[in-house]
Amino acid sequence: MRGFILRLLGRTGDSGGAGADARTDGDARTDGGTTTQETAVGQSRLTSVLDSEFVRSLPFWLPAALFMGLFVYGAIGWNFVISLTDWSGLQPDPDYGTLGFEMYGQMLSDPTFITAARNTVVLLVAFTAVTLLLGLVLAILVDQQIRFENTLRTIYLLPMSLSFVVTAIFWAWMYNPEIGVINVFLRTVGLGYFAQAWISDPQFKLAAVIFALMWQFSGYCMVVYLAGLRAIPTEQYEAAKTDGASSYRMYRRVIIPQLRASTTSAAVVLMVFALKAFDFLFVLFGPVPGPSADILSVMMFREAFRSTNWAYGSAIATVLFLMALGVIGPYLYLQYTRGDL
Amino acid sequence: MSNRRETRDESRFDIDKRRVGVYAALLAMVAFYLAPLESGLMTAFKTQDAFFGSTPFAPPPPSGVTVAPWFEAWSRLQQGVFNSILLAVPATILSAIFGSLAAYGLTNVNWRGQVAVIVLFVAGIFVPYQSVLVPLTQFWTMVDLPGLLAAVPVLADRAQLIELILTHTAYGIPICTILFRSYYATIDAEMLEAARLDGATVGRIYWKIILPLSVPIFAVTLIYQFTQIWNDLLFALVILSDPSNQVVTLSLNQLKGSMVQQYNLQMAGAFVAALPTLVVYVLFGEQFAEGVAGES
Numbered sequence: 062m063r064g065f066i067l068r069l070l071g072r073t074g075d076s077g078g079a080g081a082d083a084r085t086d087g088d089a090r091t092d093g094g095t096t097t098q099e100t101a102v103g104q105s106r107l108t109s110v111l112d113s114e115f116v117r118s119l120p121f122w123l124p125a126a127l128f129m130g131l132f133v134y135g136a137i138g139w140n141f142v143i144s145l146t147d148w149s150g151l152q153p154d155p156d157y158g159t160l161g162f163e164m165y166g167q168m169l170s171d172p173t174f175i176t177a178a179r180n181t182v183v184l185l186v187a188f189t190a191v192t193l194l195l196g197l198v199l200a201i202l203v204d205q206q207i208r209f210e211n212t213l214r215t216i217y218l219l220p221m222s223l224s225f226v227v228t229a230i231f232w233a234w235m236y237n238p239e240i241g242v243i244n245v246f247l248r249t250v251g252l253g254y255f256a257q258a259w260i261s262d263p264q265f266k267l268a269a270v271i272f273a274l275m276w277q278f279s280g281y282c283m284v285v286y287l288a289g290l291r292a293i294p295t296e297q298y299e300a301a302k303t304d305g306a307s308s309y310r311m312y313r314r315v316i317i318p319q320l321r322a323s324t325t326s327a328a329v330v331l332m333v334f335a336l337k338a339f340d341f342l343f344v345l346f347g348p349v350p351g352p353s354a355d356i357l358s359v360m361m362f363r364e365a366f367r368s369t370n371w372a373y374g375s376a377i378a379t380v381l382f383l384m385a386l387g388v389i390g391p392y393l394y395l396q397y398t399r400g401d402l
Numbered sequence: 403m404s405n406r407r408e409t410r411d412e413s414r415f416d417i418d419k420r421r422v423g424v425y426a427a428l429l430a431m432v433a434f435y436l437a438p439l440e441s442g443l444m445t446a447f448k449t450q451d452a453f454f455g456s457t458p459f460a461p462p463p464p465s466g467v468t469v470a471p472w473f474e475a476w477s478r479l480q481q482g483v484f485n486s487i488l489l490a491v492p493a494t495i496l497s498a499i500f501g502s503l504a505a506y507g508l509t510n511v512n513w514r515g516q517v518a519v520i521v522l523f524v525a526g527i528f529v530p531y532q533s534v535l536v537p538l539t540q541f542w543t544m545v546d547l548p549g550l551l552a553a554v555p556v557l558a559d560r561a562q563l564i565e566l567i568l569t570h571t572a573y574g575i576p577i578c579t580i581l582f583r584s585y586y587a588t589i590d591a592e593m594l595e596a597a598r599l600d601g602a603t604v605g606r607i608y609w610k611i612i613l614p615l616s617v618p619i620f621a622v623t624l625i626y627q628f629t630q631i632w633n634d635l636l637f638a639l640v641i642l643s644d645p646s647n648q649v650v651t652l653s654l655n656q657l658k659g660s661m662v663q664q665y666n667l668q669m670a671g672a673f674v675a676a677l678p679t680l681v682v683y684v685l686f687g688e689q690f691a692e693g694v695a696g697e698s
Contacts, residue, residue, distance in 0.1 A: 113513065114512050115513035115514070115515075117603070117604040118506075118507040118508070118513060118604065120507075120605075121503045121504060121507025121608070122503065122504040122506075124500070125503060125504035125575050126504065126522070126523075128571070128575065129523070129526055129573075129575040129576060130522070131572070132534070132538075132569065132572035133529055133534065133572065133576070134522065134526075135537075136533075136537040137529065137533055139537035139540075139541075140533055140534060140535075140536055143536055143537060143540075153543075154540075199431060202424055202431070203428070205421075207424065213428055213432065214687075214691070215683075215684075215687045216432050216435055216436060217432075217435055218687070218690070218691055218694070219436075219439075219683065221694060222629055222680065222690060223633070223676050223679065223680075224632070224635070224651055224679070225635065226633075226635050226651045226654050226655050226658075226672075227672045227675055229658075230442075230654070230668050230669070230671070230672045231438035231439065231442050231669075231672060232438060233658070234441065234442060234445065234458070234665055234668070234669065235437070235438050235441070237665075240453065240454060241458065242437055242438070242441045242458045245457055245458055245459075276435065276438070280435070281694050284691050284695050308420075329528070333528045333530070337530035337532060339531075339532070339635075339636050340651075343635065344655050344658065357532075358530065358532050362532065362535070362636075365535065365536050366535075366640055374536055375537075377532075378532045378533040378536065381530050382530060382533035385528055385529065385530050385533075386525075388528075389525055389528045393521055393524060393525060396524075397517065397521070402517055402520050402521060402524065
């Protein structure tokens with residue numbers, strides 16, 4: 062009897078989160094139901110808690126959750142506390158006795174911070190936009206029933222497998238004003254006028270970084286968009302074709318609007334990356350990229366680990382965390398309401 | 403009749419033109435993605451004079467071919483490569499194991515409130531490393547791992563590397579858990595229910611059913627995680643101060659800093675440092691793509 066009910070409930074459990082909850086409820090109810098005496102109910106509740114799925118699942122996820130929780134969320138909290146102290150220099154420990162928001166005040170009157178914050182936002186917006194666009198174009202091209210699709214996809218995604226240290230070295234060479242590929246190419250095709258000192262000229266520094274990062278991340282966007290495109294039923298393409306819609310119109314009106322979920326998730330990943338982008342800029346410019354390419358993540362490292370302004374670095378780090386939270390908070394909420402978590 | 407055929411031919415011609423356009427665009431993109439690698443590879447085989455004198459993406463002239471930069475780069479980076487292997491292999495395996503166990507506990511075993519824990523895991527993927535760097539260094543100073551390991555000199559010498567392994571494991575757990583979770587969610591719940599009814603414990607179900615089914619997702623996670631850890635610079639930069647524990651990204655960055663004008667050496671070094679991840683990528687590109695896509 063109990064087995065039958067469980068099996069029945071188990072089947073409803075397949076339909077997702079709500080069903081799964083119903084199953085745990087049902088489990089407790091069948092336990093209570095088999096014993097009709099009132100006194101036994103409380104006892105069986107205790108044993109059912111001890112014997113519940115929750116308790117039995119603990120050894121599996123709790124160690125990982127504690128380990129991760131300590132390092133990630135514990136450290137974020139600790140970082141915030143440090144940002145309230147005035148810890149700097151060779152003091153071995155922060156003085157937790159006097160806490161206050163001085164560092165955050167200092168930040169607002171620090172022109173370096175303002176510039177770095179502005180550059181961070183520019184990087185975030187521009188990098189996300191161009192990378193998504195190129196990724197979408199690539200995905201549409203690859204989706205045209207072409208030959209060698211696997212090879213091409215492998216080539217487009219290749220930069221994602223490389224370290225930023227490696228790609229920064231490649232791009233420093235690409236951007237070399239005299240003998241770098243970019244300028245040599247421009248001169249060869251007769252556009253020598255456009256040749257620039259890409260990574261030393263303050264005017265182009267940030268754009269050069271964005272272009273190189275687009276090179277590295279567009280393959281990732283292609284993968285995400287391609288999965289989105291492949292999820293659209295072929296009938297819709299055919300319907301649009303028989304309606305006489307041009308390819309451009311078909312993509313514009315029918316296909317691209319359906320890729321919203323892909324765009325959202327890829328954009329979140331790109332934006333969060335833009336906030337924490339460090340390795341690439343650090344290898345290219347060192348700890349002091351100059352006002353035109355300084356971003357918060359590099360400034361945080363410089364303040365804390367080069368100038369030993371630990372508390373100030375922590376305050377910048379808190380700002381970075383809040384910005385990341387501003388991006389992922391709504392995304393997680395969206396996923397939660399959709400039942401995707 | 404003839405008129406109609408004409409239009410059909412015309413439209414076929416249009417389609418062919420369109421195909422040509424698509425392939426031309428695809429090829430142009432291939433050139434775009436491979437240009438930095440190709441010119442880097444060519445430069446790495448050129449002598450100092452040759453790369454100043456020749457087009458960056460052209461092969462070296464016969465008089466300007468050399469393999470010296472490769473030997474030089476290898477001798478400067480070999481210690482780093484060795485340390486990176488010592489770092490990436492255990493950290494990858496540990497985070498994958500933690501991820502698999504956690505995903506099982508949070509997916510195939512049902513209990514209320516899972517979602518709250520899962521949100522913390524998903525958010526953990528996106529936390530900028532910067533927001534934990536200062537406490538992290540403070541934490542490892544307080545723990546004093548070299549002191550704790552003093553009794554075992556082999557480990558004490560590697561203390562900073564062990565700190566880095568544990569750090570990468572902790573920060574790898576969220577993405578590993580989510581990768582495993584999306585895979586475990588597709589496992590037939592009825593089969594697990596049947597095993598439960600036969601009296602199998604939660605642990606036995608993991609060991610006998612889930613783990614054997616996990617081989618493909620272990621491949622994805624291990625490949626993705628190995629690449630991430632091998633490629634990281636920031637954690638290494640703040641945790642490793644001892645030169646004998648230096649990993650390859652640090653050595654490569656130093657090589658770039660000290661050999662400013664020697665592009666051939668820099669390029670050879672970049673390829674030496676990237677070789678393990680390139681090999682993994684070429685062999686397991688599909689799995690890598692799956693890991694990358696799983697991040698979103």
